[in-house]
Amino acid sequence: MTKTGKHSAEIMMILMAAACRFCGAARGESGVDQREAEMNAVRFEQIFPLGEKNDDYAQYFTGQSYIKRLAAGDVFISNVTFEPGGRNNWHIHRKGGQILLCTAGYGWYQEEGKPARELRPGDVVSIPEGVKHWHGGAKDSWFSHLALSVPVAGASTDWLEPVGDEVYLKLAANRGRADKSKKTIKKLSVGEDSLSALFPEFAAIKNRFLYGEVWSQGSLDDHLRALVTIAALTTVEGMDLEEQLHAALKIGVLPSELQEVFHQAAPYVGFAKAEKGLAVLGRVLRNAGVDLPLAGNATVTEENRLHKGVEAQKAIFGEMIDAMRANAPDDLKFIQDYLSAYCFGDTYTRNGLDLKTRELITFTCLAALGDCAGQLKSHTAGNLAVGNGREVLLGVLNQSLPYIGFPRTLNAVAMVNEIAK
Numbered sequence: 001m002t003k004t005g006k007h008s009a010e011i012m013m014i015l016m017a018a019a020c021r022f023c024g025a026a027r028g029e030s031g032v033d034q035r036e037a038e039m040n041a042v043r044f045e046q047i048f049p050l051g052e053k054n055d056d057y058a059q060y061f062t063g064q065s066y067i068k069r070l071a072a073g074d075v076f077i078s079n080v081t082f083e084p085g086g087r088n089n090w091h092i093h094r095k096g097g098q099i100l101l102c103t104a105g106y107g108w109y110q111e112e113g114k115p116a117r118e119l120r121p122g123d124v125v126s127i128p129e130g131v132k133h134w135h136g137g138a139k140d141s142w143f144s145h146l147a148l149s150v151p152v153a154g155a156s157t158d159w160l161e162p163v164g165d166e167v168y169l170k171l172a173a174n175r176g177r178a179d180k181s182k183k184t185i186k187k188l189s190v191g192e193d194s195l196s197a198l199f200p201e202f203a204a205i206k207n208r209f210l211y212g213e214v215w216s217q218g219s220l221d222d223h224l225r226a227l228v229t230i231a232a233l234t235t236v237e238g239m240d241l242e243e244q245l246h247a248a249l250k251i252g253v254l255p256s257e258l259q260e261v262f263h264q265a266a267p268y269v270g271f272a273k274a275e276k277g278l279a280v281l282g283r284v285l286r287n288a289g290v291d292l293p294l295a296g297n298a299t300v301t302e303e304n305r306l307h308k309g310v311e312a313q314k315a316i317f318g319e320m321i322d323a324m325r326a327n328a329p330d331d332l333k334f335i336q337d338y339l340s341a342y343c344f345g346d347t348y349t350r351n352g353l354d355l356k357t358r359e360l361i362t363f364t365c366l367a368a369l370g371d372c373a374g375q376l377k378s379h380t381a382g383n384l385a386v387g388n389g390r391e392v393l394l395g396v397l398n399q400s401l402p403y404i405g406f407p408r409t410l411n412a413v414a415m416v417n418e419i420a421k
Contacts, residue, residue, distance in 0.1 A: 046104035046144045048079040060089045060159045062136075062168075076151060081144040082107065087136020087168065090160040093129050096152035100125040100135065100145045107143035108171055109135040115201075116171050118178065119143070134163050139172035181212030187222075188247035210402045218395035222251050224357070225399050230261050231361045232400040234277040235269045235368035240403075241277060245284040255290050260297065260352035261361055267343040268365040268375075297351040306337060309345025316348075316359065316382045359383050364396055367412035368404040376412060380419040390420040 051068025054061065063086030071077040082105075090112070100109065102123040109125050110116040112132040119125070119135070125145075127133060137143030149155075184190075185207065196203040215225065226248035233241040248258060258281055266274035285292060300308045313321040321340075328336045348358055363383050366376045383393055393416045401409045 046079070046081070048103065048144070048146070050081055051079060054080070057088075060091070062087050062089075062162050065136075070146070074150070076147075076149045078147045079103070079144060080147050081142065082137035084137055084141055085139050085168075086143075087163050088134055089162045090132055090134050092132050092158040092160070093127060093149075094154075094156045094158060095129060096149060096155040097129045097131075098127045099148040100127065101148065102143075102145045105143035106138045106141040107136055107145070108138065109133065119145070132160065136163070139169070177208050177212035179212075180216055181208045181210075184211035184215045187251070189250045190243055190247055206402070214398060214402055218398045219391055220395040220399060223253055224360070226251060226253050227257065227261055227353075227357065227361065228364050228396050228399045229403070230258065230277075231265055231364040232368045232403045234262060234265050234273055235365045236403055237273060237276060238403050242280050242284060245281055246288075249284070249288055254352075255285055255288075256294055256297065256352045258285075259294055260350060260358075263297075263347055263350060264353065264358050264361045265365050267347055268362060269369065298346075299349045299351060300345050305345035306341040307345075308349050309340040309343070312344040312348040312355075313340060315355065316385055317378070318385075356383075356386050356388055359386050360388055360392070360396055363388075363393065364400055367397060367408060368400060370404075370408040370411065373411075373415065376415050377419060380415050384420060390416060393420070 048070065049068045051066045054065040054067040057065075057067075064083045065086050065088070066081040068079040069077075070079055087108070100119075102119045102121055102125070104121055107119040108116045109119055110133060117125070125135070135145070188211075190211070220228070226244065229244050230241065230248060232238070233244060245258060249255070259278075262274045262278045262281065265277070282292060285294075310321060310325070325333075325336045325340070348355065353361070359379065359382055363376070363379050366372050366379055380393065384390075394413065397409050397412050397416070
């Protein structure tokens, strides 16, 4: 057996023996009964004993830590436990690295110049020699890991400066964002896309912003967030459309409502983009076992679509519609008829979504398109008229921002502020 293989076998035997020996034991060790009771109170459970206060190394730690030597000889194994907020200083292992096996709680590991890594039970960290790093518990969680090292002649540890609060407390804030992201992703059943494996840092930034911040900001409920997201993605032809359609079904959005997003978007983004989106929706619905085609939602006929369209316009914009149609130049009256009959008669009168939701989808599409200030101004006023207030419109823009970008979002925010003042 090679030396490496020998050490691996020894480590496994030592860990198994230690677990059997210490599981549920050592509860009566002097000075730790109260601490273990506190850990149990916050549902922190570990199979290895807490040990004694780590007084010998206290100068290299922030907060209280505990240590229990489990094995010495060919392999050194210690159980190290951190109270909430506890962590060791930056340090470097010389002539030999270290392995951390995370066993309980929640903590952090960070190498100099790299993002901090979250640690949970079952995580393994292999620390190379010569790398400056630190590790410890989260701000609000106990944390334990086994520290394993193989004795090497001349091995040592360079203990360096403490991990300051300016670094550490940012991790606590980021943890909250990361936890929110994970919870929202789980709720929506969002899976990893093909870019996650190739560009994991990009995916992490996107997910934490989108699901850890945007989805919890504002007053929109999840149902409306899903419809707005799909409208924005349809407008910009985003890669996430299929994923978000799955998510919408997961949280209870009806297939007929999803269909209507594309009907509502079509007059503003064009048939080409709407048809691409409908093709994706068709695939999603078939995979979900939904029979197609869906029941029709049309309410107008060829004979009354123009009249019903004008009525729909007036319901939003008032009597000014009659003047606008009457004052149109003769050679542009057909545009007014298109607008009334198609955009409003064929679209706004459909069943499946109410008027307020349709007007929000229109607003979403116009904001996502950009460069259409006149129409955005009109439909900002239209939204206010049908009861979608400033808070709702800002919520729509918040939800759209990750897909349409800051310039278009800020332009739309300025328009809302102008019209809603």
